[in-house]
Amino acid sequence: MWFALLIxxxxxxxxxxxxxxxxxxxxxxxxxxxxxTELRPNTAVLIVDLQEDFTSDTAKNAYPADKLHNxxxxxxxxxxxxxxxxxxxISIRQKFDGFYINLLVKLLNEGRGSASSTGLSLxxxxxxxxxxxIVKSRADAFHEPELDRVLARHDVGKLIIVGLDGDYCxxxxxxxxxxxxxxxxxxxxxxxxxxxxxxxxxxxxxxxAGVHDGIAKHSTPKTDQAKTLDxx
Numbered sequence: 731m732w733f734a735l736l737i738x739x740x741x742x743x744x745x746x747x748x749x750x751x752x753x754x755x756x757x758x759x760x761x762x763x764x765x766x767t768e769l770r771p772n773t774a775v776l777i778v779d780l781q782e783d784f785t786s787d788t789a790k791n792a793y794p795a796d797k798l799h800n801x802x803x804x805x806x807x808x809x810x811x812x813x814x815x816x817x818x819x820i821s822i823r824q825k826f827d828g829f830y831i832n833l834l835v836k837l838l839n840e841g842r843g844s845a846s847s848t849g850l851s852l853x854x855x856x857x858x859x860x861x862x863x864i865v866k867s868r869a870d871a872f873h874e875p876e877l878d879r880v881l882a883r884h885d886v887g888k889l890i891i892v893g894l895d896g897d898y899c900x901x902x903x904x905x906x907x908x909x910x911x912x913x914x915x916x917x918x919x920x921x922x923x924x925x926x927x928x929x930x931x932x933x934x935x936x937x938x939a940g941v942h943d944g945i946a947k948h949s950t951p952k953t954d955q956a957k958t959l960d961x962x
Contacts, residue, residue: 749834756831757898759905760872767911770887774818775808778871778893778900780856781823783842783849785894790840793894793922802855804919805892808945809858818861818884820877821852824899827867869899872906888913890945896923897932904936915942 785802787795812819824843826832835844842849852860866874881889889912893900900921907914916936923929937943 755868757869757902759870759902759909762872762878762906762910764911765882765887767887767913770882770885772817772885773888773890774820774881774884774886775812775890775892776820776822776871776903777805777809777852777856777860778822778891778903779824779895780805780821780853780893781843781849782851782853783847784824785853785855786849789842791924793924797922801892801920801922802853804917806855806857808890808892808920809856813858818880818886819859820862820864820880821856821860822871822877822893822899822903823850823852823863823865825850825865825867869902870906871899871903872910878910887911888915890915892917892920894922896921896929897925901932901936904941908939908941913942914940915945917943917945920945 780802783789785798786792787798793801809819811817825845825847826835826843827845832844832846835841841847850865852863862880864871864874864876864880871877889907891900891904891907891914900916904914904916914936916933918933921929921933923932933943
């Protein structure tokens with residue numbers, strides 16, 4: 731009797747601690763070998779988590795319809811320009827890994843991003859060609875070694891990062907890219923955030939760390955011409 735009364739709160743505390751640890755681990759940015767920027771002059775577009783699970787207007791904590799529409803228009807313009815100029819477009823999609831985190835996602839977030847979800851696909855309102863599709867299990871896409879390999883194959887040293895959510899997976903992926911020395915551009919027009927005020931603070935910290943606010947002109951040696959990628 732007394733043992734049971736003692737063990738139950740211990741298990742509850744342990745479960746809470748493990749949940750906090752798991753959340754922190756999920757959001758922690760990765761580290762990696764610094765890239766040689768002088769050998770990697772090309773640009774790539776990363777589309778983060780623009781999946782049906784997270785862009786549905788019927789989902790819990792749905793993004794405002796007007797902001798979602800405007801972001802999709804801006805991102806489609808960016809993808810169209812990238813496709814026309816041989817700039818790789820990489821889709822990054824979330825699929826949670828592990829029994830416990832999938833259980834939490836089902837209980838607390840309608841199963842969005844869970845391994846069994848039917849909404850893991852890229853939102854079909856994204857037009858244009860996707861050159862690579864990478865599935866991640868943590869917030870920072872660079873935890874998936876395939877992303878490093880794809881960017882290296884294309885000699886990419888500059889990244890345009892778009893998608894959602896600005897405070898979470900976009901932020902974590904940018905941190906992972908900064909840790910490797912990438913030149914990074916972001917834009918309010920192509921970033922969705924459920925909490926705009928929090929996103930402003932996050933963006934300010936990223937800019938202070940060297941991220942470019944606004945998607946300016948990039949070049950690629952394939953044509954040796956400037957490419958206008960500016961949905962800001």
